[in-house]
Amino acid sequence: xxxxxxxxxxxxxxxxxxxxxxxxxxxxxxxxxxxxxxxxxxxxxxxxxxxxxxxxxxxxxxxxxxxxxxxxxxxxxxxxxxxxxxxxxxxxxxxxxxxxxxxxxxxxxxxxxxxxxxxxxxxxxxxxxxxxxxxxxxxxxxxxxxxxxxxxxxxxxxxxxxxxxxxxxxxxxxxxxxxxxxxxxxxxxxxxxxxxxxxxxxxxxxxxxxxxxxxxxxxxxxxxxxxxxxxxxxxxxxxxxxxxxxxxxxxxxxxxxxxxxxxxxxxxxxxxxxxxxxxxxxxxxxxxxxxxxxxxxxxxxxxxxxxxxxxxxxxxxxxxxxxxxxxxxxxxxxxxxxxxxxxxxxxxxxxxxxxxxxxxxxxxxxxxxxxxxxxxxxxxxxxxxxxxxxxxxxxxxxxxxxxxxxxxxxxxxxxxxxxxxxxxxxxxxxxxxxxxxxxxxxxxxxxxxxxxxxxxxxxxxxxxxxxxxxxxxxxxxxxxxxxxxxxxxxxxxxxxxxxxxxxxxxxxxxxxxxxxxxxxxxxxxxxxxxxxxxxxxxxxxxxxxxxxxxxxxxxxxxxxxxxxxxxxxxxxxxxxxxxxxxxxxxxxxxxxxxxxxxxxxxxxxxxxxxxxxx
Amino acid sequence: xxxxxxxxxxxxxxxxxxxxxxxxxxxxxxxxxxxxxxxxxxxxxxxxxxxxxxxxxxxxxxxxxxxxxxxxxxxxxxxxxxxxxxxxxxxxxxxxxxxxxxxxxxxxxxxxxxxxxxxxxxxxxxxxxxxxxxxxxxxxxxxxxxxxxxxxxxxxxxxxxxxxxxxxxxxxxxxxxxxxxxxxxxxxxxxxxxxxxxxxxxxxxxxxxxxxxxxxxxxxxxxxxxxxxxxxxxxxxxxxxxxxxxxxxxxxxxxxxxxxxxxxxxxxxxxxxxxxxxxxxxxxxxxxxxxxxxxxxxxxxxxxxxxxxxxxxxxxxxxxxxxxxxxxxxxxxxxxxxx
Numbered sequence: 001x002x003x004x005x006x007x008x009x010x011x012x013x014x015x016x017x018x019x020x021x022x023x024x025x026x027x028x029x030x031x032x033x034x035x036x037x038x039x040x041x042x043x044x045x046x047x048x049x050x051x052x053x054x055x056x057x058x059x060x061x062x063x064x065x066x067x068x069x070x071x072x073x074x075x076x077x078x079x080x081x082x083x084x085x086x087x088x089x090x091x092x093x094x095x096x097x098x099x100x101x102x103x104x105x106x107x108x109x110x111x112x113x114x115x116x117x118x119x120x121x122x123x124x125x126x127x128x129x130x131x132x133x134x135x136x137x138x139x140x141x142x143x144x145x146x147x148x149x150x151x152x153x154x155x156x157x158x159x160x161x162x163x164x165x166x167x168x169x170x171x172x173x174x175x176x177x178x179x180x181x182x183x184x185x186x187x188x189x190x191x192x193x194x195x196x197x198x199x200x201x202x203x204x205x206x207x208x209x210x211x212x213x214x215x216x217x218x219x220x221x222x223x224x225x226x227x228x229x230x231x232x233x234x235x236x237x238x239x240x241x242x243x244x245x246x247x248x249x250x251x252x253x254x255x256x257x258x259x260x261x262x263x264x265x266x267x268x269x270x271x272x273x274x275x276x277x278x279x280x281x282x283x284x285x286x287x288x289x290x291x292x293x294x295x296x297x298x299x300x301x302x303x304x305x306x307x308x309x310x311x312x313x314x315x316x317x318x319x320x321x322x323x324x325x326x327x328x329x330x331x332x333x334x335x336x337x338x339x340x341x342x343x344x345x346x347x348x349x350x351x352x353x354x355x356x357x358x359x360x361x362x363x364x365x366x367x368x369x370x371x372x373x374x375x376x377x378x379x380x381x382x383x384x385x386x387x388x389x390x391x392x393x394x395x396x397x398x399x400x401x402x403x404x405x406x407x408x409x410x411x412x413x414x415x416x417x418x419x420x421x422x423x424x425x426x427x428x429x430x431x432x433x434x435x436x437x438x439x440x441x442x443x444x445x446x447x448x449x450x451x452x453x454x455x456x457x458x459x460x461x462x463x464x465x466x467x468x469x470x471x472x473x474x475x476x477x478x479x480x481x482x483x484x485x486x487x488x489x490x491x492x493x494x495x496x497x498x499x500x501x502x503x504x505x506x507x508x509x510x511x512x513x514x515x516x517x518x519x520x521x522x523x524x525x526x527x528x529x530x531x532x533x534x535x536x537x538x539x540x541x542x543x544x545x546x547x548x549x550x551x552x553x554x555x556x557x558x559x560x561x562x563x564x565x566x567x568x569x570x571x572x573x574x575x576x577x578x579x580x581x582x583x584x585x586x587x588x589x590x591x592x593x594x595x596x597x598x599x600x601x602x603x604x605x606x607x608x609x610x611x612x613x614x
Numbered sequence: 615x616x617x618x619x620x621x622x623x624x625x626x627x628x629x630x631x632x633x634x635x636x637x638x639x640x641x642x643x644x645x646x647x648x649x650x651x652x653x654x655x656x657x658x659x660x661x662x663x664x665x666x667x668x669x670x671x672x673x674x675x676x677x678x679x680x681x682x683x684x685x686x687x688x689x690x691x692x693x694x695x696x697x698x699x700x701x702x703x704x705x706x707x708x709x710x711x712x713x714x715x716x717x718x719x720x721x722x723x724x725x726x727x728x729x730x731x732x733x734x735x736x737x738x739x740x741x742x743x744x745x746x747x748x749x750x751x752x753x754x755x756x757x758x759x760x761x762x763x764x765x766x767x768x769x770x771x772x773x774x775x776x777x778x779x780x781x782x783x784x785x786x787x788x789x790x791x792x793x794x795x796x797x798x799x800x801x802x803x804x805x806x807x808x809x810x811x812x813x814x815x816x817x818x819x820x821x822x823x824x825x826x827x828x829x830x831x832x833x834x835x836x837x838x839x840x841x842x843x844x845x846x847x848x849x850x851x852x853x854x855x856x857x858x859x860x861x862x863x864x865x866x867x868x869x870x871x872x873x874x875x876x877x878x879x880x881x882x883x884x885x886x887x888x889x890x891x892x893x894x895x896x897x898x899x900x901x902x903x904x905x906x907x908x909x910x911x912x913x914x915x916x917x918x919x920x921x922x923x924x925x926x927x928x929x930x931x932x933x934x935x936x937x938x939x940x941x942x943x944x945x946x947x948x949x950x951x952x953x
Binding site for chain 1: 629631658659660661663665668675676678679680681682683684685686689692693694695696697698699700701703704721722725924925927928931932935936937938940941943944945946947948949950951952953
């Protein structure tokens, strides 16, 4: 590593937010992920927000083609990716135009001026050149010939211009590493692994990164380097993890803890596909992944696998959920255990495939024909996806029910440091299939869970028929009698309600009673938690309840709601949990809703707290 | 451990459930044939699973004293695929109909066939929707007057065999509900096939489409309207076995034997022909005036079954990497210790 050649100021800051933005083809997601990984290894707490278009490559340089990655890294607890950014790296005018509003006044703005020619400005629909029209005067602007400097650094490698230009994101990464005084070795390792078969490309990216680092060292552009000390996290072994990876690992763990093979049936859909990619790598754990011909085959194959005795899961997003609804009804009727994971995105219809939303809650609860209750639970952070996958699987197997697990695009792609659990500390829930033929009937029930026996094909003496037609209680024979139907409808509902015995009471964060209770679920956890911390101690008593279980709801929730003068429900939808709380508890709760395909900012929740406690 | 299987009989495969098909329905004959063949196969009955979708034919599992799953409309192949991949040692049979397999479940049918999942598929084709009381089906002929088509259907029908062959099915056969001996032979062949065995069973719905197949089944005319395919034998048919099928260019033609035309000029049936185009040509005889309807095994080629490939891949990875260690998986990649 080059030694410093110029005297610099060093400044220690508690936290910093960097956003890399450029064209979809500029490698901004990789750049951001690499910086994140290095920050995590350094010991910072962090949260990330990858934000990219649905198009794989929108026309280069245009506004719809802009892709961004934001990372908030800190020596304190981090709950959100940050409302505003300290450093913005903009690779072209379109990226600058769409992102500069989030840069703090006086913030650092690194711009690749090689992409600010007249044609580039035209593609970004910029009337004037922002580098010249004084619109950036409030920022610390660092215009850099990123493309030229990268080419110069790589000239001896014998690569064509296109290949060289694809390394310019690593030049920018090198600059940011210098700026925050970070080692580059983790990224070296990643490059060596990524380009195992093409060492020249690993070398090229390393050279570009080193050149970016050296550029900052050698020029007088930057007068100050920043330090963000490590955070004081709970002791233990950590890794950086995204929600989708955590979910996949949670299912592998669940299968092992249950002693069952894992079967995943899935059809590729954004933002859930990464779970399929991830699980398809784990064959040494006996994981079978089936890329089905459509969403319906994905869930019905899973029903077949569950019938055969596997821990069976399907993963999808909203439009896929819609297609799976009839099959969910079948799973409810035949009372087989499976987990349906819905990684929510903006809708309706195709909607905003790569943007986040939490508007499938009522679909999850009610989106089926007739009386078809399903347990529903939701993850609150990327790392929590692991625990929720484990819990959803445990409940499905214990109660012999399909379970819906809700995550969303923000959790799926966002990342945070995750304390790796010890395998011996994970809950064990071994499954026993029915083998005793004595007195066997397919619809007898466990007295506490109301679960029916799991009698898998191949078991001698247990031959029986199941199906979507109404069953006679106990025998499971087809039956259309009026009173039997009512009894079965009530039994299926009672079984889901019985899960409440496995749902812990809620304990509000902050004040246990008082002026205002914030009730959230899913990925709003970070923003609400951060806002609550910032607003407490200002004279008002504020609490926060974050629901993991949406069906059944925790037994003490109604009582907790009554302890506060006001209840506010922040949601990335039109007020779906709000609707549930009002219907279930006759509480005059108030919604706080954002439906922009983006997560809440901490400041937005804080403003709402102030308004609600005025 | 070896155990001798107690002798199983047809009765072992019958349930105590009252069979609720209409009196005179062709489904009874198919049920009887299946219940006769299963005990012959020497497989304990708990290993059999019958999976169906929705429709008259899909009530089949309730009448078979095996494991059975009456699923939802069109989805039986997908449910069966999930089961077969999970439990390859089971004998999984699918009972379906022309509407279930070719209309609402058409997508699953073709993908099951292209994957060659080890399932035996009984497609009951009566060219009508029975359970919904008499609408035309995807195999009904053009001009079919039914409940939903008072002026006649304008849909072109599917030929189920052509469809299956187009999806490169490895076993494609056809039989008829009332031809019990023939049907049983075909069922035995299907049972022995690895990969998907697809059998179209021409079945009479005496309520909504009575006599749909009568030109193929009536004693007086059937021999002139059908041809029984036998592997390695020339394509001869007719009441007096005086007609045959010959190749002309890339078409088939019907020829009268005699007048210099002998069996040597005819096509010798080769069910194992690697090119599905041959069997496809046979399947197209149905719709062509003057040609007989082929019955028997059109195609039977050996190819790896899907569930074998799927599970082999798992075994190979385990052999190469060793059984997965959860602790290692959770702490894979870059980690750091906080003290």
